[in-house]
């Protein structure tokens with residue numbers, strides 16, 4: 001029986017629609033908080049029972065805007081989790097926070113309910129940029145929220161910032177980052193703005209009303225930020241994530257390490273073996289997107305799972321490869337062997353001429369530690385993956401059944417409780433790694 005799992009639940013409401021966002025979120029005045037909370041609780045219990053995990057190592061309340069949810073919702077979900085599996089006092093419990101006054105006023109109660117890590121969506125420290133992005137807060141409110149968060153969870157506060165924003169220059173980005181470094185705690189997530197089709201910002205850029213920096217300038221923003229953060233003692237442990245004083249996000253690391261997790265709530269994604277139904281291989285599960293439909297389904301049958309896909313052996317290895325290479329440490333031989341006991345990294349990648357080119361370029365490293373990107377290569381991960389995925393597919397072949405042991409051999413899990421995982425940057429990566 002699988003001993004470990006992670007869960008994701010979704011509170012899919014936001015105060016307003018940011019211009020760049022394509023998450024599964026809903027702006028409504030009459031959300032039914034009581035019903036939503038009850039459904040999150042019920043679905044968490046149901047999915048945990050189906051997974052039959054015994055231990056949960058982290059919980060993540062993501063967004064959407066989970067900091068708008070009543071603190072009693074956080075408490076209810078945590079109670080449901082600890083009623084079904086062991087949730088240790090040391091488990092990482094993260095809440096994504098929009099730095100609005102409404103969000104800030106609840107932080108203390110959320111911490112009392114069990115949250116012990118706060119991730120603040122600062123996005124920018126320039127008011128004009130926040131305006132263009134359609135954010136519901138000012139830079140002053142963001143600074144104030146970071147301060148309050150650090151008071152409540154000292155050493156356990158992360159900030160999200162985006163670069164490559166409309167009208168942004170390298171100089172202004174560097175000044176902004178310096179200001180951020182004066183106020184931030186020990187964890188920073190830097191995301192390059194993605195222009196998502198269908199968003200307001202995408203239309204504005206298409207229409208020529210707004211322009212974003214050129215690709216090479218955005219690339220320089222990334223490199224400059226990596227250097228600056230390094231000089232301030234931050235270790236880059238993943239493509240977008242930087243930590244000092246050992247404050248890496250355990251929850252996100254569990255994704256990058258290919259661990260199991262449960263997704264609870266509208267649009268949430270999960271990856272777990274459904275042991276309770278006699279399952280033996282890991283499944284990719286997606287919950288129904290629309291909150292009212294999802295709530296109806298949960299009330300009728302205990303969960304709102306819309307799609308279940310059995311992951312074959314190759315699917316699983318693809319995820320381990322794509323997610324693992326996001327980490328600066330990459331994939332160790334031992335880690336790979338958990339999923340591929342018969343074909344080692346050297347056997348899969350060591351003899352390919354294409355992979356050899358990547359190794360010779362200095363962007364990829366395959367040695368006695370394992371497979372990883374070099375510091376330079378991490379910035380080019382997207383361009384390295386196609387050759388690696390082609391090689392993997394050629395070696396492993398499609399259609400093999402998932403390896404029983406590789407899907408079930410873990411000992412602990414994390415839980416992602418998220419307001420709109422439908423297109424969360426963490427999760428969508430799982431779904432986008434098709435070889436072109």
Ligand SMILES: C[S@@+](CC[C@H](N)C(=O)[O-])C[C@H]1O[C@@H](n2cnc3c(N)ncnc32)[C@H](O)[C@@H]1O
Pocket residue numbers: 020021022062063064065066096097098120121122123160161162191192193194195196424425
């Ligand atoms: C789950 S999301 C949103 C959390 C929260 N609702 C907020 O807006 O702060 C987490 C992070 O993804 C990043 N993000 C969202 N949309 C993005 C986009 N189109 N391009 C790059 N990063 C994005 C933002 O930095 C955001 O803080």
Ligand code: SF4
Pocket residue numbers: 013014015016017018021022023025063064065098420
């Ligand atoms: S970026 Fe965050 S706050 Fe803005 S609409 Fe998307 S989920 Fe909501």
